[in-house]
């Protein structure tokens with residue numbers, strides 16, 4: 391999917407903007423606080439239904455306005471065009487639309503627009519909590535495995551139910567044991583999909599990480615969230631007393647993690663901040679490659695403040711890699727000089743943002 395036109399209304403400091411981006415590379419420049427990241431944040435909303443900077447939708451609505459909207463006209467790989475968008479208001483009402491049809495189901499919208507993001511906070515993917523890494527893995531599955539979203543929702547619902555029952559100490563009731571069994575079956579299926587995903591990602595990551603960090607041999611491995619020797623229902627059974635004591639389920643795919651090692655030691659113990667960024671860039675490039683390979687679709691990549699993140703050579707390598715996979719890229723930078731190599735790209739568009747006004751250069 392590629393975006394042909396994007397229209398924002400009352401989004402942060404942008405009252406109104408219409409953008410006709412390049413199908414390949416769109417560069418957005420402007421001073422600090424001009425509204426560059428806000429533009430990317432709006433695009434991120436199309437792919438995730440939320441911001442990458444805040445969990446409060448209301449903070450995104452332009453001051454003194456009652457709602458914001460983001461709409462886009464896009465074309466898929468078969469040449470079919472669609473109009474999609476979403477709106478959020480101060481009363482927290484939410485609406486998304488696909489070709490004029492209104493819906494409350496965010497998944498319908500975000501499944502159409504596969505968006506990835508690289509920001510100054512991207513090292514959280516390695517340094518942050520396991521939930522960041524699960525989200526990373528689940529993004530790939532959500533966009534490729536049709537059954538994943540339902541499976542994930544089903545598992546989350548059953549897990550909530552087990553946790554509620556655990557607090558009441560009624561898990562041994564026969565009807566609750568039935569639900570626990572369902573949780574174990576769903577958890578095993580969810581975990582198999584994640585394992586297969588990481589297995590497919592690993593050789594791609596091994597190749598790409600060597601290009602970004604040739605001096606290291608980075609390894610990625612998957613921890614499924616419980617003892618690899620035991621089936622999940624047995625673990626639930628064995629840990630019942632402990633889970634009851636702590637009031638929630640301590641094992642299962644909701645505890646899964648990805649681990650990164652360099653010479654058998656945690657990557658975060660060895661790599662510098664800049665090297666961690668390169669490892670994340672390699673990881674995201676690998677995910678884009680796998681996405682393209684598994685789905686024959688194109689993704690949209692947002693690179694925020696790229697100048698602060700990678701050195702010039704790695705910036706170029708990253709962008710070259712994404713363009714090779716026909717990814718539609720949006721980059722923000724304070725100054726064009728941070729991207730001095732972009733003259734070599736023919737299909738590009740440049741925009742400048744000043745006090746929330748977006749103009750093509």
Ligand SMILES: Nc1ncnc2c1ncn2[C@@H]1O[C@H](COP(=O)(O)OP(=O)(O)OP(=O)(O)O)[C@@H](O)[C@H]1O
Pocket residue numbers: 401402403404420421422423424425426427428429449450451452453695724
């Ligand atoms: N809800 C809002 N309504 C109006 N303006 C807002 C709102 N939220 C944030 N702003 C302002 O919008 C401006 C744009 O911020 P943004 O983060 O997009 O800038 P930027 O160009 O990416 O800057 P930097 O280079 O410093 O990261 C800031 O001046 C900010 O104070």
